[in-house]
Amino acid sequence: MKVRITRLANGLTVATETMAHLESVVMGVWVRAGSRDETASEHGIAHLLEHMAFKGTKRRTARQIAEEIENVGGDLNAATSAETTSFYARVLKDDVALGIDILADILTHSVFDEAELEREKHVILQEIGAANDTPDDVVYDRFTEAAFRDQTIGRPILGTAKTVQSFxxxxxxxxxxxxxxxxxxxxxAAGAVDHDAFVRLVEERFGDVVDASNPAVASVPEARYSGGEYREKRDLMDAQVMIGFEGRAYQARDFYASQVLANILGGGMSSRLFQEVREKRGLCYSVYAFHWGFSDAGLFGVHAATGAEDLGELLPVIFEELARVADHIDVSEIDRSRAQTRAALLMAQESPAARASQIARQMLLFGRPVDNSELMDRLDAITPQRLTDLAGRLFFDTPLTVSAVGPIDPLLMADDMHKALSGVRPARAAAE
Structure with missing residues (x-):
């Protein structure tokens, strides 16, 4: 399978991967614009636009959009992130023209009817309310806000009730x-798709897209990791706690090493945190590590959910594991992470949805699709020494981010956490 790429006269890029053994096609439009591109008065508008795109065009009502795609057994969906917005459809191979026609219609001829807008704003207000009622949603939103204080990259994607109501x-x-x-x-598009035929469809349907960059679009300010703390006491059965550090951007040298480090530390049932914190000590029902990459920044974190009675013991154990991973990593742990990554890459090749998303992400970030062999070569270059050096820099040389929601009285304050973490810093990390 090979990705083919065509750039149209209006600047729009078309990429396809033909998976001839399939009967379906997943196609989508990815836009390099998300919540990070909003002004203060626009907070939440990228997500609202994602919703409103399905609420009627000059040719179709909202109901007709839904019925036409479902009449052929297909489906439509969309998603908004900090840096991108995507709209995608899955159809059988004979219905590719319909799928691309609907996607083009909702993105170039939406009417944004005021009555539909009021209904959809009400729906999003309910979504905001539901998120605020969900502790694990709150802890994540406040985590990014604390990590990137007073920056659009750290704001909740949904917006606020005040901004949404104002649009x-x-x-x-x-x-x-x-x-x-x-x-x-x-x-x-990925699946049972013919590249040349698909390009012709896109040229026909997306002809109304502006053919040049808009000088009114200012570059977003470079992200600055600050670190910080958010604490909210709630009368709950469990506490949601996140601690974090400055990570690496997608194109940074240590991006893939950071992904491997997160996997070794807390990426699965065989990971260090899961085995030590959950299986051996039983201090929480959920614990894992993660690394989020952005175009110019990153965020490395650990999330744990536990009862208040175990909270006082939980953090010191996590800190000890952070220190241990900065002191020693076995080759077998890296090999396991490589095997998991390789399996994930190969499994993605069996899913047109996964491949379309992967191709789009790579094109937006790197300007080209990245072959699996290239990714594996990058992973093969990662050594234990490189990972322990990285862990020492991440966990002991960057400001701490803390977010906690629930019965959190036993939880140390951020300054005390920093002191506790410094106290377990391994000698090798201190010397670097």
Whole structure:
């Protein structure tokens, strides 16, 4: 399987991967614009636009959009992140033209009807309320806010009740016209798709897309990891706790090493945190590590959920594991992480949805698809010494981020956590 790429006259890029053994196609439009691209008065508008795109066009009502795709057994969906927004459809191979026609219609001819807008704003207000009622959602949102204080990259994607209620149709249309230009859009398809035929469809349906970059779009400020603390007491059965450190951006040298480190530390049932904290000591019912990459920043974190009675003992044990991973990593642990990554890459090749998403992400980040063999070569270059050096820099040389929700009285304050973490710093990390 090989990714084919065509750039159209209006700057829009089309990428496909033919998976001839399949009967279906997943296609989507990825836009290099997300919540991070919003001004203060636009907070939440990228997500609202994602919703409103399905609420009627000049040719179709909201019901007709839903019925036409489901009449052929297909489905539509969309997602908003900090840096991108995506709209995608899955259909059988004979219905590719319908799928791309609907995607083009909702992105180039949406009417943003005021009555539909009021209904959808009400839906999103319910979504915001539900998120605020869900402790593990709150702890994640406040974690990124604390890590990137007073920056758009750290704001909740949904917006606030105040900003969402303030939006008008003309604001949504202005945001779309400003950011949804050919140079910022990518159309990807994977599955039983013919590249040349698909390109012709995209040329026909997306002809209204502006053919040049918009000078009104200012570059977003570079992200600055600050670290910080958020604590919220709630009368709950368990406490949600996150601790974090500055990570690495997608294109940074240590990005893949950070992913491997997170996997070794807390990426599965065989990981150090799961085995030590959950299996051996029974201090929590959930614990894992993660590394999030952005275009110019990263965030490394550990999340744990536990009862208040175990909270006082939990953090010191996690800190000890952070120190141990900065002191020694066995080759077998790296080999296990490589095997897991390789399996994930190969399994993704069996899913058109996974491949379309993977191709789009790589194209937006690197400007090209990245072959699996290249990814594995990068992983093969990672050594124990490189990982322990990285762990020492991540966990002991960057400000701490703490987010906690629930019965958190036994939890140390951030300054005390920093002292406790410094107290277990291994000698080798201190010397570097």
């Amino acid at each position: 008008r149709s003309d604001q949504i249309r202005a945001y779309l016209n400003k950011h949804y230009t050919g140079d910022r859009m990518l159309v990807v």
